[in-house]
Amino acid sequence: MPAHEQESDTTTDPLAHERAHLAASRAALRAMREDAQALNIRDVTANWVNAAVLQAQIADRIKSLADLSHTPLFFGRLDYLHVVGAAQAEGAEGEQFYIGRRHVHDADGDPMVIDWRAPVSQPFYRASRNDPLDVGQRRRFGYTGGELTAYEDEHLTDPTETAQTSKLLQAEIERPRVGPMRDIVATIQPEQDEIVRSDLGGSVCVQGGPGTGKTAVGLHRVAYLLYAHRERLARTGTLVIGPNRSFLHYIEQVLPALGELEVKQATVDDLVTAQVEVRGTDEARAAVVKGDARMAEVLRRAIRSHVTMPVEPVMVVRGSRRWRVPAYEIEEMVHELLARDMRYGAAHEALPQRIAHAVLVRMEEAGEAPDDRVQNAVARTPAVKAAVKAIWPAVEPSKLVLRLLSDPEFLAAHADGLLSEDEQKTILWTKPARSVKSAKWSAADAVLIDEASDLVARTHSLGHVVIDEAQDLSPMQYRAVGRRCSTGSATVLGDLAQGTTPWSTQSWDQALYHLGKSDAVVEELTAGFRVPREVIAYASRLLPVISPGLAAVESVRESPGSLSVRAVAGADALDAAVVAACVESLEQEGSTGLIAADARIPALAQALTAAGHSYLSPGQETTAESRLTLVPASLAKGLEYDYVVLDEPAAVVDGEPDERTGLRRLYVALTRAVSGLIVLHAAPLPQELA
DSSP: OOEEOOOOOTTTOHHHHHHHHHHHHHHHHHHHHHHHHTOOOTTTOSSHHHHHHHHHHHHHHHHHTOOOTTSOSEEEEEEESSOTTSOOOTTOOOOEEEEESSOEEOTTSOEEEEETTSGGGTHHHHOOSSOOTTEEEEEEEEEETTEEEEEEEEETTOTTSOOOOOHHHHHHHHSOOOSSOOOOTTTOOHHHHHHHTSOTTSOEEEEEOTTSOHHHHHHHHHHHHHHHTHHHHHHHOEEEEESSHHHHHHHTTHHHHTTOOOOEEEEHHHHHOSSSOBOOOOOHHHHHHHTSTHHHHHHHHHHHTTOOOOOSOEEEEETTEEEEEOHHHHHHHHHHHHHHTOOHHHHHHHHHHHHHHHHHHHHHHTTOOOOHHHHHHHHTSHHHHHHHHHHSOOOOHHHHHHHHHHOHHHHHHHHTTTSOHHHHHHHSOSSOOSSTTTOOBOHHHHHHHHHHHHHHSOOOOOSEEEESSGGGOOHHHHHHHHHTTTTSEEEEEEOGGGOOSTTOOSOHHHHHHHHTOTTOEEEEEOEESSSOHHHHHHHGGGHHHHSTTOOOOEEOOOOTTOEEEEEOSSGGGHHHHHHHHHHHHHTSSSOEEEEEOGGGHHHHHHHHHHTTOOOBOTTSOOOSSOOEEEEEGGGOTTOOEEEEEEEOHHHHHHTSSSHHHHHHHHHHHHTOEEEEEEEEESSOOOGGGO
């Protein structure tokens, strides 16, 4: 499977022929965009609302048809043995399709590039010598600076050709990383493709170690689902949830590069802080208790405690007549609403209608003929409203949580049998806030308020939600995310070995239960495509301690000399050694990440500045001129750099509340490198690495 890079005219040289097809495809895409820009909607819209909607859709269409210079229009070609989807006449040739990031057609509507998500493109990722899927030849293309410079053929039905590793595929995987995360559409592997194309109706959980491509798989799954179920998801919505803003900024260009512009991105904190501002923090013990699923039942009890059984009848005056609904009848209504376990707010709205209906029955028995308007009027009478306020009063979620965290007796009454006395003391505020606005809410408090809000009124559900770095969520955070896809599906992405919060999940079964997706299929990716074999093997020494029983990643990339572990004589010399290692790494092509314990960041920042080296913060886009990023270990998760300099592993471990979490944080830091890792230490290395 040799790669070809020669140049000649299109009549004799396949490379020149492919370049001509690329030029023609770009011209066709340009024409498609011009056609969209020329659309006139003045005579086809009934009103200004329709016009605005249609104009927005056209604007999105124009944007999706942009020809990105750094994004090749196609990256592969399939030569089928037979005509796809039709009876094949004897001796007739098969069809040929160019596979790319989006569909491109010529002036006659004939396809010049097929979207990678189309069924006819699937064999590009799945076909093999054992199962060629009617593909005679698979061709991959290599690009340099947007120019097509090489191709590589694989004859799947030729028994004389020996199977080889694709050099172009390997080169694409190892291409230097400057800028935000890019798509992997040209390098999707068969086991990844199965996950990407799994059906919208089912939820999927992907356990994947460092470098297995789980994040990219999740994003490409969103792109595929939008292609296969566009109308449905346009109506119900999609959402990608990441661990922090730096991570979301890093991945934000992947879906637009695939032509998908409408997918929203957020953190869990973004989802739950609509009602309150987070200004406080919790100690780890308090955050663990607040994040425990038992808090959901505490909140449910606290909300339902506001319901009081009636002791007096309701008397409704209509004209000269009085209509009496006895207390026992209203009590029956209340018991029925409680038994249905409906949302508290919905029951609050239903109760006055139930009482009013009882009045209408009495009116009809007396010979009157009331209609629905009369029932609504009765439901709004002062007597009914006063009764409902006393029996089923409105509940404000943030005030309820404020009382739970401030009032020991109220908390004890509703946490009885659920939380121990010590756990109750742990989450109670030492200095209770006077009001919702003055309270210094923590992130865990916001999740409790979100849970209470859902108990009052149902949270809107989206069609599909992707959760990345999901192993770090608490049970209550899983519930918050699960509410956002209660009628839809989810793609859960994570690595149990990279759980670095005190409340991180211990198993995917537990996580999926709290998410409300116990029926999700759990898939495991164990083939590593990003981290070199030497580096991942070194980091995997930590696995028996941080996640016993979890399979180590088997990297497919051999890169001799990619790991260097260096002892530095004395802490005073460490900063200078780190700066020198950064300079060494920057001599190579691509990005460099300097990862250190959060407490070490100020000193290293000062050392870099003193040495005349500028640096970026996580989330800032690397460029050809600015390729060094200073990364606190707490923000390293999900990021990747061509070369990583890791400062003082022992400090990374010591920066966490317990050793296991610290070793997991170290595991994350050790696995961010794509091409090379330099580990520098003045203190002894953790014994697990020795």
